[in-house]
Amino acid sequence: MASKSVLTSQSEDFPRWYQDVVAKAELADNGPVRGTMVIRPYGYAIWERIQGEIDTRIKAAGAKNAYFPLFIPESYLSKEAEHVAGFSPELAVVTHAGGEKLAEPVVVRPTSETVIGEFMAKWIQSYRDLPLLLNQWANVVRWELRPRLFLRSSEFLWQEGHTAHATSDDASAYAIRIQNDVYNDFLVNVLAAPTYQGIKPPSERFAGAINSMTCEGMMRDGKALQMATTHELGQNFAKAFDIHYQSEAGQAELCYTTSWGASTRLVGGLIMTHGDDAGLLVPPRLAPVQVIVVTVRDEPDVIEAADQVAKSLLDAGVRVEVDRGRGTFGRRVTDWEIKGVPLRVEVGPRDLAQGVVTVVRRDTGAKSTHGLGELAGGVPTLLETVQHDLLARAQSYLVEHTHDVTSVAGAIDAAKDGFARLAWDLVAGEGEREMNDQAVSVRCLQRRDGSMPTSDEEGDLVCLVAKSY
RNA sequence: CGGGAAGUAGCGCAGCUUGGUUAGCGCGCCUGGUUUGGGACCAGGAGGCCGCGGGUUCGAAUCCCGCCUUCCCGACCA
CATH class of the missing domain: 3.40.50.800 (Anticodon-binding domain)
Known part of the structure; x- marks a missing residue:
């Protein structure tokens, strides 16, 4: 017997459908402060399953868990120019504590490259200490202007991996390993959410990175979602925090660092990848209740x-x-x-x-x-x-929501339905601005065979563009 | 942060224009009973600083100002 629908249907109003699922599946509630999120037991059980699966893969990749503080001296952020420029607008800063004004304001971590960099510098002496492979499970705060439960909250939970390596090649290889063996493996084999893996164009790179890799999924409303990301930081943070080691030859050398993360946003990705008009749909390997x-x-x-x-x-x-x-x-x-x-x-x-x-x-x-x-x-x-x-x-x-096109105008049109794929040469520069004006952005760059390039300098690349969360 | 909409019981809403008894309705909740193969039914009941603060007034859910929160569309981002 047909019954009245419990949820707004996806076709009627997708954002409303999403909120209905979050509320009626008892995943989360809004917190009292704008942009904050209360994760309810069922939502948290899903997150714990995600955590467990990712944590196992991280450990298999050799990284060890540690914990760094929530509060970071403001001066740390300033040490890396691009980093501070990128994060300033979304920082929460503590100016008073213990009933007094603080001599130096303290920021609530938006990410931990800086504090961890400081301690990497302290712990790394010799090439024998490398690579240093760390991970932490933590909450971070980025003051969001337009919050959405799970997808974009001012405080969210995540894992952030931070590693230091002797060579650029080693750092790069490890970043790719995380991207493949941790994120892609989890997304495909547990979340059942296939993505396009590629590198970010310069405009979309992490603040302070020389290369950012991403897993871009397609939601059921035709918008892309970045499900996980890995950054090669080159020597930018090593310079800022003096992370160096003594080589076999006795020379002082700067390290190469990486960072990589996946967050509670994955729960939003789960909802919008598999959910239908009857509600959430959790893949069996992930489901807290199978x-x-x-x-x-x-x-x-x-x-x-x-x-x-x-x-x-x-x-x-x-x-x-x-x-x-x-x-x-x-x-x-x-x-x-x-x-x-x-x-x-x-x-x-x-x-x-x-x-x-x-x-x-x-x-x-x-x-x-x-x-x-x-x-x-x-x-x-x-x-x-x-x-x-x-x-x-x-x-x-x-696949059905990825359209090969041959012009920027065609890409903007195709982005109404999902990804558009076209030559990166057609887009770089002016084309990217034109797309951004239509709320379409370059999600990632790939080689023609779909594999991940090492740099955007490589010729003959294609880009996947879409509207995104 | 800009533009728009909205905050009245847990949820969804009416009432506000034109200020005036005890603020309503549906769903949910509690009690009892009948039920149960796709969101049951009957009877009884509980639940409200009408978002917060200030103002106008003899009197404010209703009019005015400020703030907070939510949603949509943009710019920023995991």
Whole structure:
């Protein structure tokens, strides 16, 4: 039976749909101060899954976690000219503390290149100390003029990796490794959100970087979202903070540093990559709840069967919860659809009489019946099927919403629907300004074969342009 | 930060133009009952500094000023 829709549909009003999902899936609320965000338990559970997956990959890449302070002396920011110029407009600065005006104002970190640079300089003495591979999970503050939950909040959570290397080549290779083995691997294999990887044009580079790499995803409203980013900082920060080492030959040499991050914005990317008119849709490998077992009637034998189903799935390594005795069946079904739980197992008297349960896929709505005994074997397989189907669907979406064009005007037009791809030579300079006037920007540069260039100086590059978040 | 819209119960809204008894409605919430295979129904009930501060007035949700917050469109960004 069709019911009145719970959410604004994507086609009716996409921004409204996004807010409805955030609210009704109980992901987050606005905080009392403009731009701040309260992440609710279900939203945080998703973030914890993201954290866990990324953290494992970071450690596999050899970086170690540490923690640096929230407060940074204002003077640190000023040490790198481009860095301070880039971040000044969005800094939160503490001028008073302990009831008195501070001698030197303290900034709330917008990112930690500066403090970490200061300590890298202290810790690195010899080439034997390199590479130094650090990561921290932290909150950062960038005063946003136009906040949006998860996508752009004044305070957000992220991981920021910071590394120091003896050579430019080593720094570059490590940055590429992070980009591929941490970010791209997570995005493709866990989030099921394929992206275009490329380098940023000079205009879009991180403040203080010599090269920025990005993973650019396509949301279901045709706008691009930067899902993760990696920067080669060259020797800019090494110079500013005197990060040097003694080489094998006994010479003092400056280090090359990198930094890289992924944030709670990924939750926004998740919502807009997979979500549909029924709500959120979380890929199984990411989902904090992979299977929800719903009782159709709250009768003792049904409840007992539901608990047994949950136990057998739990034993099979499935993240499962049971929902029973809370409102009507239809209500509970809708609630879990909004939350995007990938599989629902319905346990009711009619099925039980035949020794089966009904399994429903959140992505397709397809129902199937499974014998009680074979559930623990079948569900993990089905979860993997859903995972692969979501990736395939997102992949097609990305391809279908990428249009090859041959002019700036054509690109601006194509950007109404997604990415436009065209020769970078046609765009660089005046073309980029023309696009920016239409709220279209260059998201990344690639080689013609789709691989990542080492620099924007490389000839014969293409650019992917789009409207973006 | 510029342009636009809006803040009244948890959510969505009416009331404001033309100031005047006790501020309404739908959903949700609580209690009891009937229900339950796709957002149930009946009955009873709780819940409001009408965003905050100031002003005008005998009297302000309503008129005036300031601020805060949210949403949309731009410029800036993970």
